[in-house]
């Protein structure tokens with residue numbers, strides 16, 4: 694297997710607080726990899742560094758064999774790394790199709806190609822029937838899938854998903870899990886951070902667990918759910 698993303702000893706401090714403390718992980722091409730941890734564990738901060746929203750204070754990030762830490766999000770997107778946001782933020786007045794087309798324009802050679810790509814991802818994300826609806830009129834599950842569609846429309850090799858299941862009902866979670874499996878099968882590597890354990894267990898081949906900014910475990914879903922430190926850090930917070 695080829696390593697697509699390599700994070701080595703990455704650290705981020707906010708004044709006195711070490712939000713991410715010398716974290717290392719590798720995501721292999723083709724896998725679904727999850728980062729979990731209780732509130733405040735440092736997941737979003739780690740994600741922000743991988744996605745170029747902030748630079749690490751120490752350590753390195755390599756994407757597709759090239760040094761990537763400190764690069765701006767648009768440059769990472771050009772290289773094939775796209776993300777969704779925890780707070781869903783499509784352009785509210787634009788239609789679903791227009792929102793997806795804007796994502797596609799990041800890498801498509803012209804408008805026609807962007808529209809074709811947008812149509813493709815809307816079908817993939819089960820949003821084709823809603824293509825003429827304004828984004829602001831969508832339900833939360835539809836908006837979550839539009840957020841995925843916008844990121845996917847950029848044609849990424851690595852898709853970073855930031856809590857796309859949050860606030861969804863179990864049937865909607867199952868729907869998005871099935872869609873993401875298909876997206877992965879079509880050749881997109883996925884790195885997700887998620888609180889919805891059922892979905893994480895169902896989707897991820899490997900899980901990396903953070904607690905107070907540091908790694909406490911990594912392994913298959915079965916391995917991490919049996920790990921004593923994971924059980925301890927989640928006690929009282931969330932049943933695995």
Ligand SMILES: Nc1ncnc2c1ncn2[C@@H]1O[C@H](COP(=O)(O)OP(=O)(O)OP(=O)(O)O)[C@@H](O)[C@H]1O
Nearest residue numbers: 707710711712730731732733734735736737738739
């Ligand atoms: N911009 C910032 N300035 C100061 N402190 C921050 C900043 N961003 C995050 N933190 C702190 O860093 C720590 C890690 O936060 P982070 O949001 O990365 O955790 P998380 O695991 O994503 O949490 P959640 O599951 O609640 O989203 C927290 O203590 C948080 O308060």
